Amino acid sequence: MSRASLASFAGTASMEISRRRRLFSVAALVLLAISSACSTQKPIDAWRAMRFGMFVHCGPVSLAGTEIGWSRGKQVPKEEYDELYRRFDPKDFDARSWAKLAKDAGMRYLVLTTKHHDGFCLWPSRFTDYDIANTPFGRDLVGELAKACRAEGVRFGAYYSLCDWKHPDYPLDSPGGRKKKPKPNMPRYFEYVKAQTAELIERYGPLQLFWFDGEWEAPWTERYGRELHAHLLQKQASILVNNRIGKGRKGMEGKTKEGTLLRGNFDTPEQRVGSYERERPWETCMTICRQWAWKPGDRLKSLAECIRTLVSVIGGDGNLLLNVGPMPNGKIEARQADRLRELGAWVKRHGKAIYGTRGGPYRPGPWGASTCRGRKLWLFVLRWPDAGPLRLPKLDARLVSLRSLDGGVRAEKTMHGLSLMPSTKQRRASSTWIEMTLDREVLPLEPVEVRWTSGSLAKGGRASASNVYER
Numbered sequence: 001m002s003r004a005s006l007a008s009f010a011g012t013a014s015m016e017i018s019r020r021r022r023l024f025s026v027a028a029l030v031l032l033a034i035s036s037a038c039s040t041q042k043p044i045d046a047w048r049a050m051r052f053g054m055f056v057h058c059g060p061v062s063l064a065g066t067e068i069g070w071s072r073g074k075q076v077p078k079e080e081y082d083e084l085y086r087r088f089d090p091k092d093f094d095a096r097s098w099a100k101l102a103k104d105a106g107m108r109y110l111v112l113t114t115k116h117h118d119g120f121c122l123w124p125s126r127f128t129d130y131d132i133a134n135t136p137f138g139r140d141l142v143g144e145l146a147k148a149c150r151a152e153g154v155r156f157g158a159y160y161s162l163c164d165w166k167h168p169d170y171p172l173d174s175p176g177g178r179k180k181k182p183k184p185n186m187p188r189y190f191e192y193v194k195a196q197t198a199e200l201i202e203r204y205g206p207l208q209l210f211w212f213d214g215e216w217e218a219p220w221t222e223r224y225g226r227e228l229h230a231h232l233l234q235k236q237a238s239i240l241v242n243n244r245i246g247k248g249r250k251g252m253e254g255k256t257k258e259g260t261l262l263r264g265n266f267d268t269p270e271q272r273v274g275s276y277e278r279e280r281p282w283e284t285c286m287t288i289c290r291q292w293a294w295k296p297g298d299r300l301k302s303l304a305e306c307i308r309t310l311v312s313v314i315g316g317d318g319n320l321l322l323n324v325g326p327m328p329n330g331k332i333e334a335r336q337a338d339r340l341r342e343l344g345a346w347v348k349r350h351g352k353a354i355y356g357t358r359g360g361p362y363r364p365g366p367w368g369a370s371t372c373r374g375r376k377l378w379l380f381v382l383r384w385p386d387a388g389p390l391r392l393p394k395l396d397a398r399l400v401s402l403r404s405l406d407g408g409v410r411a412e413k414t415m416h417g418l419s420l421m422p423s424t425k426q427r428r429a430s431s432t433w434i435e436m437t438l439d440r441e442v443l444p445l446e447p448v449e450v451r452w453t454s455g456s457l458a459k460g461g462r463a464s465a466s467n468v469y470e471r
């Protein structure tokens, strides 16, 4: 190669190197910006963006196949229930497989019952002998699962019951406290709660959250809640807590109204889809079967039920915490695991319309639900009218484009908004996914009801006024 061409080759090469260096530094700056944006995201916003988690109700009660806590002194005599731990040996427990199942299900966080109302502790606690260290299993189930979740990139949270029907210092010995303990000492029990929750953070933290429960019973007070919250924030400033740390939760609707009572970071509707709410974070907790803990032959929710629940919850701007109850051998029952993997495949396909989205602006209803992010708006049509189109009311925005990602839908702009007409085949589909692009950010738009007429007129049934779906 001549000197001249060598020089020009070298010149080109050095230009190429500096071009790559420039590209690399731009890429590095972009990554830095993304990572700093993520790291500056508030914990509650990061949690809400995850939208979907796994709840796990686990304990020696799985040997009886009855409900955790609640069956103590009912289906299972207290003395027998309190001795189950001596036989508790989940030999096939594999923390990594639980964490991987959560991930395969599309669940971005996992909440484990570290201590339920029965008082048994799934970790070797310095403050009690009624714990996993004193079972044939002997291993630190909480520690192994926290580690496995970290390895799988699944955030880990601890369910902890504030009531404890076994602990001698907690005044009540059963739901509603039919009988009192002989020498209760609630102030000392409160110290035990503080010590154990601090122990869970120190041993397994940083935890994403504490999922408190059992607050409804008389011995727990707002004052205890406030003191416990301050105590935990001192241990871990980023810790999230649900509204059950205080006394304001209204039943299974799970909301703590704005006011003087301690609300924690999110509300907790239980075994139901929470009402549409975008101001206050909330999470529906629900069983994939009927029982929270393991029950042989329990009824398992269908895939369609799981999808409808997930869509309706995130469409209402909530998170879904879907519960499994592991078997006494430590495995999650194959049919529950299969259902979760089926659900995971659906979630994976629809992920861009789930993770990091907000609910609305079309409010959820029998028709389905919607989510949004930026100028994108996604519809999940879960049930078309029996005949005719689904009519969507006007939004205060211009529709730039619409794509039916499952096909089979014809869209028409009308003076009232949008008319979506499915093909015969699509009308029977369990879910139809449609992506819309608007001319502006979607989140600020005023939410609207979708007037959904089941089309019973088509069957000559009684005239059904259009059903505005009230949550």
Ligand code: FHN
Pocket: 068, 069, 213, 214, 270, 285, 292
């Ligand atoms: O009594 C518990 C029940 O066992 C379960 O843990 C649910 C989950 O949130 N919470 C309580 C019932 O409200």
